[in-house]
Amino acid sequence: MSSNAITVPGLQIDEKPWVDILHEWVTTVDHKRLGVLYIGYALLFLVVGGIEAIVIRIQLMFPHNDFVSPQVFNRMFTMHGTTMIFFVAMPILFGFANYLVPLMIGARDMAFPRLNAFSFWLSALGGLLLYFSLVGANGLYGAGNAPDVGWWAYAPLTARAFSPGHSSDYWTLSLLSSGFGSIGTAINIIATILCMRCPGMKLSRMPLLVWLNLVMSGMVLITITPLSAAQIMLLVDRYLGGHFFDAQAGGSAVLWMHFFWIFGHPEVYVLIIPCFAFMSEIIPVFSRKPIFGYPVMVAATVCIGFVSMSVWAHHMFTVGMNSYANSFFTITTMAVGVPTGIKIFNWLGTMWGGKIQFKTPMLFSIGFLFQFLIAGLTGIMMACAPFDWQLGSSYFVVAHFHYVIVGGILFALFAAFYYWYPKITGRMMSETLGKWHFWLFLIAFHLTFDLMHIPGLLGMPRRIYTYEPGRGWGTLNLLVSIGAFIQAIAILLFVANLIISYFKGDKAGNDPWDAWTLEWATNSPPPAYNFASIPVVASRRPLWDLKHPEDPDSRYE
């Protein structure tokens, strides 16, 4: 390998038979290829999860619609949620972390390349197990062929009495498998960041993306563990006569909720912190200024990491905790808004006084800022326990977390795609298609998710396969569905852009955005060894120092 690693990878691929190429990708331990595998795998599931969302939206277009049966609808929302969280958001963010972290700290690979490959294939196995339930879950019971217990799978719905067959088992095993994969990757990212930084890159000089992925990985270690434990306990309940969650035999349904949400809420931050990381790299470059308040940004992230571990039971305000517990989780949840607000203000400070360039990555970043602001404020509303007694489990919550996940995370991901695609492929994505994608998706997003808050305020609970006419929900749901269809079209534009630009895009060069971090110092796409010689850095923006020797950052830090 080492002898032909000097050649440009693109040419190298053309000369080999496809079996060899496949073999190389399957057996690779290169962090960049594993990153691309993660991202490709997640995009595949994004399309699958999107189709499930479309089925849900067609069913809800009209009251008493019968496009699908209740059984199918329940499987659709379970698979949609599970797929989007565990097999789209997690792997796609791990993919970017895998690709970018070693490049940004001037390393040649992750600390444990083989563990890296192992983790990816474990996660991939998880996705396959989940979808294998379509074939294998029937068992001897004729019990239905995909999990239908909701993505949080509250006990006792998962007990064998209520979930016969094997669909819940596939759900459990797939989460166990991908969970172990996530833990492996988190260990790897932490070890890489702590041990593999190039000379001169002190912790205080790491790009924010690296810092934020360090915090995210630490959170993964703490939060995936209880989830995996709970899955094992559930299997014990189902097959070894355990009674952890089996209320009929004295177990506790509430215990499962605690286990799930002590994973589930920090998980939101596990997903959003890497997106903060994208913002903290992209906004400065397109504002032509360094990030405002770097130490505060790091402190705020670490603070979010800690505080978000103590907010989980705000998902359980309606469960009947006593008034002290409800008050406690109200204050912690509201408190998490403070460091999050600080981040928004610092991005604002970064743009202030800059020269903002409205390239596609920046457009998506600006969309992120506004939408994340709204998502945060609706979050404050639901942090207020009495308000949540009305809003919880209604369509208001569905609108809120889609605002976070689509309006926040997905917008940040699109920004990241447009920003780093030139580095990964060596070609620019089309700006024209990109702007079409942005505006279409923006309008459709707001049509869907702005309106979706209102049925919740009018009393529409989530997870219902149909609803009664005459409650004022009908037209709103129709408009929400139309928005969802337009979003699907915008996503197709994006996929088309990915494919077309790969073949026809302009050559990117090493540093198309005139950026400042180390990944832009090497070739696009980077060679297998990343850097011909290991870089040495003297500040947070090594390429700025290089481009402005008269006024280097290192003078001020």
Place this chain on the structure above:
Amino acid sequence: MVSRLLPSVIVAQFCRSILKGIEDHMSGRNANPVPEKDGLRPNSGRKQLKQRMKSAVGAVLRGVIPALLSVASFAAGEPANGTNIFAPASTPAKMVTNLSVFVLVITGIIFVVVFTLLAYSIIKFRGRAVDDGREPAQVYGSTQIELAWTIIPVLIVVVLYLATARVIHAIQDAPEPMDAVQVTAIGHQYWWEFRYPKLGIVTANELHIPVSDPANPNPTFLTLFSADTDHSFWVPELAGKTDLIPNHPNRMWMDPHRTGIFVGQCAQYCGVQHAKMLLRVSVDSPEDFAAWVHGQQQSAVQDASVEAGRRVFESTACINCHAVAGTNANGRFGPDLTHLMSRATIASGAAPNTPEKLRLWIQDPNKIKPGSLMPAMQLSDADMDALVSYMETLR
């Protein structure tokens, strides 16, 4: 016709809600008149003005939000039918709504301020077509500014928390009066069982409670259980939701201030037919409630003319799950049928209680509620006729 009327209906509704909000507020203020001795309190004029402005803002917001919602629902072409969380009709729901409006105002102000700053900086600092090609001033941060935008949010959080904690305590820790109506609600997969332990009543799906005069409250306290999976009791205009969880009894209360039918539904995913686990609460005047209680306390009507139907009922699987008081039918898996005809709906609100729907329901429940746990009874036409006639006598 309808479309021509619609705009005026919307405007009327809008104005009515705003006026009502102002009215509510005025009457609240009149109860606490400000002393008029201006000379003694030099600041009172300004204070009064401030207070008036504050209350005007509050009144407008209190009116505007429900008004906007009703506009939204009218624009949707359907009248809102009693599940609007901003149209509370009972004390706990009202407390939640008042707090919600307060939180909405605070978050609304934050939204306007931050949105304006973001929009301003994006427009003001956009890159120009004509540019000198130089990088802007490189600013790395500012401790004062960071301190400011840390401390202000902390203060806001403290205010919000204090307001919230009061309401949590007021609702959750409300003492139960000795003479409160007690109801035990038990969630079953896709239907509700209601028991009145002090009154000896068992019924299903349609809860009857007395209206409560705010001056002399007569609240209803519910103890919540589940027989199988998790459910959640949610009638938005009467109270926030509370879950029904096996092995974990919960409690909630409400004191409706007006009579009428209030609807809601199960709000925690409980299985296949979660969507059609609907709820009806009938808030009765004291006389109507007493009459209803008296009626429910009777044993089932014995009518010799439907003896054949009764025989069908008692000799098939019906009695495994259903009870009829005063007969040998005492199953507990399904709703109690002793006074079936006193209910307006069947199948937990999924269908009106008419002979045709009842017949269809018994013949094949999947036609009305696919996934319901009631089996299709596969009766002959003659047996079915007899059975439905018998059911029709269970008043």
